[in-house]
Amino acid sequence: MNSLLLLGAIAKLPLADWIDNFVDWLVQFTGFFNAVTNFIGAINNAFQWVFDALPIWLFIVLVLALTYFVNRDKQNWGLLIFEFLGLLLIWNLNYWRDMTQTLTLVLTSSLIALVIGIPLGILMAKSHIAEVILKPILDFMQTMPAFVYLIPAVALFGIGMVPGIVASVIFAMPPTVRMTNMGIREVPDELIEAADSFGSTEWQKLFKVELPIAKTSLMAGVNQSMMLSLSMVVIASMIGAMGLGTEVYFAVGRNDAGNGFAAGLAIVILAIILDRLTQSLTRTRRKN
């Protein structure tokens, strides 16, 4: 009882103020954040430029061809038909541009998550200290409600696609790091010994033994990251990231169930296509 009273007597910790101060402090590095914004913006624009330049029919043909190619040992006609009809539906509903914007956001944030996440995963697998430090950070990144990231992201990166991408990267990167780490740690000891006993350098061991064997779990991580960044598109639309998410967000504001579900369905179609494509990369393939 006494201790409870004591706890009540302590003034509320100014945790929020501290974080505000920290973010304010970060804002002074405008030059750095501007550079990052420009860089991410450039990647985003490049993807968008390609999608805008592609005629819709060619886009559909390319998606079907890619699906056919990655599944060439085990044809899945059902998936091809689904993709064809799904993309036609998106076109018909007039969501094509929104869909490509969402796709751009997902691809850009997945690409960044991959480029940062895989080396971090490797570092984590190789160094015990890195693992001890990174593990709680990854837990934090993944469990903190994703909305929260939007606030500093706006302060640092402004409004638009880029803060949306940054928030998506933070939220979506952990699985890639984790699965890379796990995949490398699970390479059988005997294979590591074999690599060492033949006189491999550390890099040779990494690229010729560890990464190829960890590939399955690594690709599973990439797949998860992509799905998580897709789950961010509606949230990111709140700070001006354009795309299907915006349609859903506006529909919520107008209490417009019809358009909300229609845009949501387009997201689902995109999600299934991306998921199946990356999943088939997960399977180990053999040349015959």
Add this chain to the structure above:
Amino acid sequence: MSTNKSTKVEVKNLTKIFGKRIAKAKELSSQGKDKSEILKETGATVGVDRADFKIYDGEIFVIMGLSGSGKSTLVRMINRLIEPTDGEVLIDGENLMKMDKKKLREVRRKKMSMVFQNFGLLPNRTILENAEYGLEIQGVDKDTREKKAKDALETVGITGYNDEYPDQLSGGMQQRVGLARALANDPEILLMDEAFSALDPLNRTDMQDQLLDIQERLHKTIIFISHDLNEALKIGDRIMIMKDAKVIQTGTPEDILTHPANEYVENFIENVDRSKVLTAGNVMIRPMTINIEKAGPRLTLNMMKANEVSTAYIVNNQRKLIGVVDANDVIKLVREKKGDITPIIQTKVPTTDEDTPISDLMDDISQTGIPFAVINDKKQLKGIIVRGAVLGALAGNEVSDFE
């Protein structure tokens, strides 16, 4: 026998202690405390305790012991996959412990290769790519390494599987690929860690024979780890027995069998399947022979009666085996008053040579009526193998000749 051979690998005072209180453990070990006492006092595990031995150029040196005896740790210190706590490993006189990473890598690439218990093949690479691995990391160009890898695969008898993947092959085949990968580098030293232990008995025997075949051609220095004394006795030129991190005895198979260093080794060799160690030469007895150029039917019959045998071995002046005669046929000849025994000689006699292990003959011995004739490469009759003598030898009795 070791005086005229040059030393390839010399191990001095090699020690490995796993755990935290290493200094204390070392001190206790030098006071003569054993592995379990040290574990109790310090929590440190002694893997290998001051091993000292030499391995000669071109020999198969088998390090043998039960699991936990330290043999796998020891072999991994020879290529420094495990960093020793103390001691030295000299390869051609060069101290491996003093080498920097680059020099060590060079030694691993050029001088010694390792074969693993569970093969250690890369599952994402084809058989050919696996065999190429050692050369690939040395930066050997594609054509050369492909050719060398193919040669090595041919040496171990794997052809036509180049584009298959390891899991499409049986265990025996996979280990042949493991061996080919090691041979492709053309190393001077082969480290084989329980290389055949994961194989079924038939495959294991096959691989042992093949290893001996390959060794006859290539003359590598082979360090072979095994927990199977039969295997050690079969392939080893010399055998080193380990127990609880310590070296107990080093010697030729003959030494080990005839002069076990202590009770432990004695108990060990008691379990040896003698049929694999004993050869035809060990169990053969002197047969009753008839020189065809001197004896006719009557003399033959008399000699057979005197020796109380029903079958006699017929040889010529050079003791070359011609065949056997049966007592009933000889009696018939004598009754018919014929002068030549040639027509009744049965020339179909099962033969073998002195070095054949009895285990290879067991089935045939139990099936044929006529004892095996042991002959040398000039077809001269050296002895015969009768069933009773084989069983006696397997039971551990000495085989005694009868005149």
